[in-house]
Amino acid sequence: MFKLRVLYFAVLCISMSMIHCTQTETNKEDLKLEEINAFIKSYNRFNPTDKDKAAADSLGNVILNLRNTEQSRNALRKYILLTNADKQYIEELFKRSRKADDKKNEAQAYFLRGKRYAQNFQIDSTYYNYTKAEFLFKSIQDSVNLQEVYSHKAIILLNNKIFTEGQSQILKAMNVNKEHKDARVKYTESIIMANALVGLEQLPEALQQLDLSLKLLENPEITKFFLPDAIRLNKVTIYYNIAEVYIKQGKYKEAQDLIHHVIDNYINGKTTIEAMMLAHLLYNLSDADIKSKNYKDVENNLNKAIGIQYKYKNFQEYYSYKILLAEYYYILNNEGKGSDVLSEVLKYAKENSNLGLEKDALTVLLKYRKENYKTNFVRYEELNKLILNDNNVIKNTFARLSFEADSLERANEQLQNQKNIITMVSSALLVLAITIFFVILFRQKAKEVSLVKLFQKDTEKYYDSIINVQNELAEARNIERKEIAKELHDGVLNKLFVTRFLLMQVSKESVETHKDSLINEVKEVEQYIRDVSHVLGHEEDFKNKEFNELIRDLVGIQNRNQVTKFILFMSNDICFSRLSIKFKVHIYRIIQECLQNVQKHAKATECQVSILLREETRFEVIIKDNGVGFDTDIVKRGLGFTNIKARTQLMNSKINISSTEGKGTSISFTIDLNESVEC
Numbered sequence: 001m002f003k004l005r006v007l008y009f010a011v012l013c014i015s016m017s018m019i020h021c022t023q024t025e026t027n028k029e030d031l032k033l034e035e036i037n038a039f040i041k042s043y044n045r046f047n048p049t050d051k052d053k054a055a056a057d058s059l060g061n062v063i064l065n066l067r068n069t070e071q072s073r074n075a076l077r078k079y080i081l082l083t084n085a086d087k088q089y090i091e092e093l094f095k096r097s098r099k100a101d102d103k104k105n106e107a108q109a110y111f112l113r114g115k116r117y118a119q120n121f122q123i124d125s126t127y128y129n130y131t132k133a134e135f136l137f138k139s140i141q142d143s144v145n146l147q148e149v150y151s152h153k154a155i156i157l158l159n160n161k162i163f164t165e166g167q168s169q170i171l172k173a174m175n176v177n178k179e180h181k182d183a184r185v186k187y188t189e190s191i192i193m194a195n196a197l198v199g200l201e202q203l204p205e206a207l208q209q210l211d212l213s214l215k216l217l218e219n220p221e222i223t224k225f226f227l228p229d230a231i232r233l234n235k236v237t238i239y240y241n242i243a244e245v246y247i248k249q250g251k252y253k254e255a256q257d258l259i260h261h262v263i264d265n266y267i268n269g270k271t272t273i274e275a276m277m278l279a280h281l282l283y284n285l286s287d288a289d290i291k292s293k294n295y296k297d298v299e300n301n302l303n304k305a306i307g308i309q310y311k312y313k314n315f316q317e318y319y320s321y322k323i324l325l326a327e328y329y330y331i332l333n334n335e336g337k338g339s340d341v342l343s344e345v346l347k348y349a350k351e352n353s354n355l356g357l358e359k360d361a362l363t364v365l366l367k368y369r370k371e372n373y374k375t376n377f378v379r380y381e382e383l384n385k386l387i388l389n390d391n392n393v394i395k396n397t398f399a400r401l402s403f404e405a406d407s408l409e410r411a412n413e414q415l416q417n418q419k420n421i422i423t424m425v426s427s428a429l430l431v432l433a434i435t436i437f438f439v440i441l442f443r444q445k446a447k448e449v450s451l452v453k454l455f456q457k458d459t460e461k462y463y464d465s466i467i468n469v470q471n472e473l474a475e476a477r478n479i480e481r482k483e484i485a486k487e488l489h490d491g492v493l494n495k496l497f498v499t500r501f502l503l504m505q506v507s508k509e510s511v512e513t514h515k516d517s518l519i520n521e522v523k524e525v526e527q528y529i530r531d532v533s534h535v536l537g538h539e540e541d542f543k544n545k546e547f548n549e550l551i552r553d554l555v556g557i558q559n560r561n562q563v564t565k566f567i568l569f570m571s572n573d574i575c576f577s578r579l580s581i582k583f584k585v586h587i588y589r590i591i592q593e594c595l596q597n598v599q600k601h602a603k604a605t606e607c608q609v610s611i612l613l614r615e616e617t618r619f620e621v622i623i624k625d626n627g628v629g630f631d632t633d634i635v636k637r638g639l640g641f642t643n644i645k646a647r648t649q650l651m652n653s654k655i656n657i658s659s660t661e662g663k664g665t666s667i668s669f670t671i672d673l674n675e676s677v678e679c
Contacts, residue, residue: 029066029067029069029072032062032066033066033071033072033075036059036062036063036075036079037075037078039055039056039059040075040078040079040082043056043082043083056079056082056083059079060079060083060085060089063075063076063079063089064076064089064092068096068099068100070100070102072096073093073096073097073100073102073105074105076089076092076093076096077093077105077108077109077112080093080112081112084119086116087113087116090109090112090113090116091109091113093105093108093109093112094106094109094110094113097109103136103139103140104136104137104140104142104145106136107132107133107136107137107140107142107145108133108145110129110130110132110133110136111129111130111133111145111148111149111152113125113129114126114127114128114129114130114133114152115152117129118152118155118156123156123160126156127153127156130149130152130153130156131153133145133149134146134149134150134153137149143176143177144177144180146176146177147172147173147174147176147177147181147185147189148173148185148188150169150170150172150173150176151169151170151173151188151189151192153169154166154167154169154170154173154192154196155192157169158192158195158196158199161199163196163199163200164200166192166195166196166199167193167196167197167200170189170192170193170196171193173189173192174189174193182221182224182225183216183219183221183222183224183225184222184224184225184226186216187213187216187217187222187234190209190212190213190216191209191210191213191234191237191238191241193209194206194209194210194213194238194241195241197209198241198244198245198248201248203245203248203249206241206245207242207245210238210241210242210245213238214235214238217231217234217235217238232266233266233273233274233277235262235266236262236266236267236274236277236281237277239258239259239261239262239266240259240262240277240280240281240284242258243255243258243259243262243281243284243285243288244284246258246288247284247287247288247291250291252288252289252291252292253292255284255285255288256285256288256289256292256294259281259284259285259288260285262281263278263281263282263285267281272312275308275311275312276308276309276312276314278305278308279304279305279308279309279317279321280305280317282301282302282304282305283301283302283305283317283321283324285297285301286298286301286302286305286324286328287324289301290324290327290328290331295328295331295332298328299325299328302321302324302325302328303325305321306318306321306322306325309321315348316354316357319344319345319348319349319354319357320357320360322341322344322345323341323342323345323357323360323361323364325341326338326339326341326342326345326361326364327364327367327368329341330364330367330368330369331368335368335369338364338368339369342361342364342365345357345361346358346361346362349361355383355386355387356387358379358383359380359383359384359387362376362379362380362383363380366380456589456643459589460585460589464581464585466550467546467581467584467585468581471546471581546576547576547577547579547584548570548576550584550588551568551570551588551591551609551611552568554588554591554592554595555567555568555591555595555609556568558595558599558607563603563605564598564599564602564604564605564606564607564625565605565606565607566595566607566608566609567606567607567608567609568608568609568610569608569609569610569611569612570610570611571611571612571613571619573613574611574613574619575673578673578676579671579673579676580676582650583651583671583675583676586647586648586650586651587621587651587671589643589647590621590644590647590648590655590669591609591621591623593640593643593644594623594644594667595607595609595623596640597640598623598625598627598665601627601628601630602625602627602628602664602665603627603628604625604626604627604628604664605626606625606626607623607624607625607626608622608623608624608625609621609622609623610622610623610624614670617672617673617674618670618671618672618673619670619671619673620668620669620670620671621668621669621670621671622666622667622668623666623667623668624664624665624666624667625664625665626663626664627664627665628661628662628664629659629660629661629662629663629664629665630659630661630665631659631661632657632658632659641655641657644667648669651669651671651675651676652672652675653669653670653671653672654669654670655667655668655669656668656669
């Protein structure tokens, strides 16, 4: 018993320790998440210091070691967006989201994967992942993120000069969630639409859209979403696009003034983004200067822009800028330099199958050089056809990717439906199996109950026969006592008569002669009386002993179980002989049933059976344990309780049950001796 308590205590301590450890671990993670979110809010992704970058790297490792919870996945997503984290983090977000069936973050992982491919100019993979993200966001009706996917798909299409489809995508984005767009979303959609209009040569409308974008960027609400550096660099983008429109409209002076204003007032950092923006601005400024025949700073500005593109290995723009430099040399009649530059560009374009770059270079050659004109013109026409075919291929690729993603989504939906059907069928089979199991169990239980009832009847007959035999034995003892009393009466009187007769014969002279015989006679009488009085003095014990012994034996047998200690306390003044045989059987069976229940269910360490005299003709039987207790409403419907209740009713009594879970059980009933056969 002691070992069981020690084991229970040890298990309880371990459980409490595990709960405490889990709670502590959760609290630590909550603190880490708070620190991560605080860092994300304060991080300047447009102009980070080396210290900021190192802190971001350390923070990434911390996030990867967090448990897979919704909060940790959200933190990981924000971290990737903020720091432009590498593919490892995106794939981790994808894996965790799939594992947790988190559709929203799974869609975000597809979206972030698409952005990563876009940075590496992997157009097919970019568009495919954006389309997958689109379908997932649609499935969970996430209109906020859906509009962002449309916007990014529009950017991909516009960058590939597919302006009509790009405009269609940005219009989709603008029509989603119209009434609940924040300043950031309105600005983003506006600037993308402006680029689409520029590409479609709808220049007045493009300028109007760019002016709207600038107003949206100057809205105080935008500061909730963009840091000051982000606002500044977005203004540079808008002004760059406005300058490009001015150049297309022939408003070179306006373009030049605007670009100088932007370079002087908005470009003040040394980050990669600002360097690239400066290169684009210098290129457009050089283009405007050449077209307005203001050649003073063209070569210097172009070489500076070309140097920036070379530094950051952006060779597409590097060679595009060189084409403008070559044109500048041709305008100044420096054909040698111009030809050398164009030869370098054409070599790169052919080696890398860059049709657009080759066409732009040939355009300058055809414009300024007559040598090999026919050959160059034929190649120029070939390039036009090839580029047209390429554009069609790109369009078809995007259409194919959309179709494939749609087909895959439908296949997934079909698989999900099949999975649901399998789950439903499995559930139905499981319910059927459980039902069959319980039917079989119920029938088996019914058989057991029938056997128990049969056993109880046999047991009652057995105890009835025992009690009948004991009553017959008691009757025999009563007869024997009467005979003993008669023997005592006759024996003692006879011996006393002999003694009295001897005394009457004794004289003073013969005292010594009869002394010993008289003493012996008196001793015999004394011993005889002592023996008989011992028997008769315990006559009440003999009357009560039979039923007492049955109860003691019943309780004593229970102590064979070493887990529970059974104690019997019985008042000595109870006249059990007044009980009829039926009453004795009922009382015995009730106590037996209760003790069996304690053995089976109570898990008690102690059980006390008390039979207490309450009044002269009434006594109470109490069976009390310190076990686990039970729900009395449930137990009252059981077979054992029904039998107990029936027996108490046959004795015109009432059973009382008191039980509290964890505190034990008490069962009691009262017997009125007047209800039974009196002695």
